[in-house]
Amino acid sequence: MRETRRMSSKSLYILAVIVFPVITILFFCSLMKEGVPAKMPIAIVDLDQTATSRKMARNIDVTPASHVVMHLTSEKEAMSALRSGDIYGFAVLPENMQADLMTNRQPVVRYYYHNGLFIAGGLLRNDFASITNTLSAGINLQRGESRGMSEQAIMSQIQPVQLNTHLLFNPTANYPTYVTTIILPIMMQIFILMITVYCIGIEIKEKTSREWLKASGKSVTVALIGKLLPYTVIFLILMMFQNFMIYKILMVPMHAGIGWITLASLLFVLAYQAIGIFCIGLLPLMRHSLNLAAFYGILALSLCGFSFPTESMSPVFQLWAYGFPVRHFMHIFQSQILAGFEPVYSAGAFISLFVFLLLPLVVINRLKSALIYQNFIENIHKTDILAGQA
């Protein structure tokens, strides 16, 4: 087809269709390869300087999330280090901590953590809390045992109700599973949208649309299919490469067959191509339709419910969220692939993806007239055409 030749001829296409998508896939796969951030820098302000306080500092250092990089002498210093970004949190072990412990005077240990960082703050807080609890329990056990109580009796006194947390359907509590699996389709939709709008829009802009239409027997449908098919193939290959990275390299659990994954990926690509056609059909002036597609594509991250659950947003945004194929794709991924639920639970999402495919029908006549009459061409003023001769 005409399009394939055109594609391979311009570096713009190669960059936007192959190079950049592959780079972003690699970027997101490698960024969070650790799974859970480990050994984040923290500081200890040890005002006690006794065996107990030093033991506690060591205990904090060996927790998975924290790594003591500084021993400071005052809270003020530590706060400044936190503000400068050298550390993400610190613990203050009070004066007389050991003595207070001996005499039952409940020393107060203070923790500070930088909660402006999304993951780091929460992890450090958990670490700090668990280390203190362990220490408290240890002290209690020692005391209770000296009084001749059984361990079980002590534990039920300290903690009458215990909470056991189980992770449902995603035993690997790590970040690539949350983040990479969703952010990659979100990236991909931007590429698909942009290139779809561009490859149709450029025909109108460069006034080659009549020639294009003629080549496809004056049928817009044939013309569009012919034009977009090469991209469908390329993006499907990219999606499969992405799936390969997610399930085989990052080892995200995969509980559905490859057939389902391929089907979902294909529908995803087609749905976004359909939206691309809708954009250019609605606003055949390319720069405006590109703006529209960009506006829509960028919002996908916020509105698909991945960063912040849609259910907690206001009703307007909940409705709006249905307009993003990536949301339905995410649903299929979470329910069918990650959790391994029966396909019936994701049927709604598949149907929604199909509905997007009907979008081009709404604008096809408008697009056809735009292709024929070319009445949406911006006037380019050649401002300096004769400047040299003047």
Added chain:
Amino acid sequence: MKEQLKNTIRRINSGFLNTLKIWLREYQVIFTDVGVLIVMIAAPLVYPVLYSLIYKPEIITDMPIAIVDLSRSADSRQFSRQLDATQELRVAYMATSMTDAIKQFKLRNVRGIIEIPSSFSKDIAQGNQTNISAYADMEFFLYYKTLLLGTSFVTLETGKQIQFRNLVQQGETLQEADAAVNPIHIEDTSIANAVGGFATYAIPVALMLIIQQTLILAIGIMAGTARERHARGTLVPLDKNKMGTFRLVIGKSAAYFTVYALLCVYLLGIIPQMFGYYRLADFKELAALMTPFLLSCIFFGMTLSVLFKNRESPMLLFLFTSFPLFFLSGIIWPLSNFSNIWLIVREIFPSSNAVFGYIKMNTLGASITETSHEITALWIQTGVYFLTACLVYYVQVKLSERKNKEIKTFPINSIKQKLAGRLSGNTIATTSGVK
């Protein structure tokens, strides 16, 4: 000597006037192009409001959960009511069995399951430890966090009540009892974002990224448009007046800078006020950070702009960086856990340091000295990108001059043919030279 001085003054004078002219002309370019206006004015005005509205709830409230109550006692019903009463959770379904609860979970009617064991009431009465199981939805990090927050609160409260009951029975005073149970008191203080609201995490990043991305896109679009309009596809017009590189770069930057300085008042002043975000940084601190940030973005944008051959390509080639840049800022994934490659890539984009610096100043209350690392990095970027922008424009000015000469010396038709052949060769040469 005097003559020489006079000459210099005249040159400075003309240079100044020329810069001023370019500056004013750039306003004209900006404000007469709807596409540029949308990117440069409408997007920065609309996006922050939209994002703030989307993330307005900040935290999840009343997340639906199912309860599998195997105890069916007064104690377990009390426990369920307490769960329902938390801000975080809402008991949406009382399940008869775990299978029943999981079915609701699959249908997405509930986002977590709490199982109360059959021995719950008996354990409490006999002073044994009892186990509550919480099954969390691991699809969304925030759901997991919310379930834990709500359940552990209720569990601790119930635990405390039982303790008090037991200890009063044993005849101990409250203070003694507390000291016995908690040998160490914990005071945990979150610096910045005490409630862990999502908007507070995301909006500062969004603000900085909006500034950088719209600036670079707008500059790219204007450069692409310039190439389309100028007859020979050059970036710099083939004008009669010779345009100095410095005059061009400085004149254009001044126009962008003033527009964005005004936008910053809106983005960093009005928006946080309107939605009640942290505002610990004063004007002085913000100015110290934003000045190098805006300048480095402008020069970076001008450097990149030679790569864009038409007005659509910046959207195609640059828009997608927004999401990776969000992650490169170091707000989501901590910087201490970045691999070296990405730390280097991070330094290419002004937004990375600006986001970090802005959060430090605005939500932690860091001073200028405590943000010196970020500010220095931004000034270095400003310097480097100023040089590259000048270099790029120098090449472009020379290119325009050469074409100008060709047009003057050759009859028009032969030039047309010649250029048609040459144009592709020439443009490739310039871009690869820049890279």
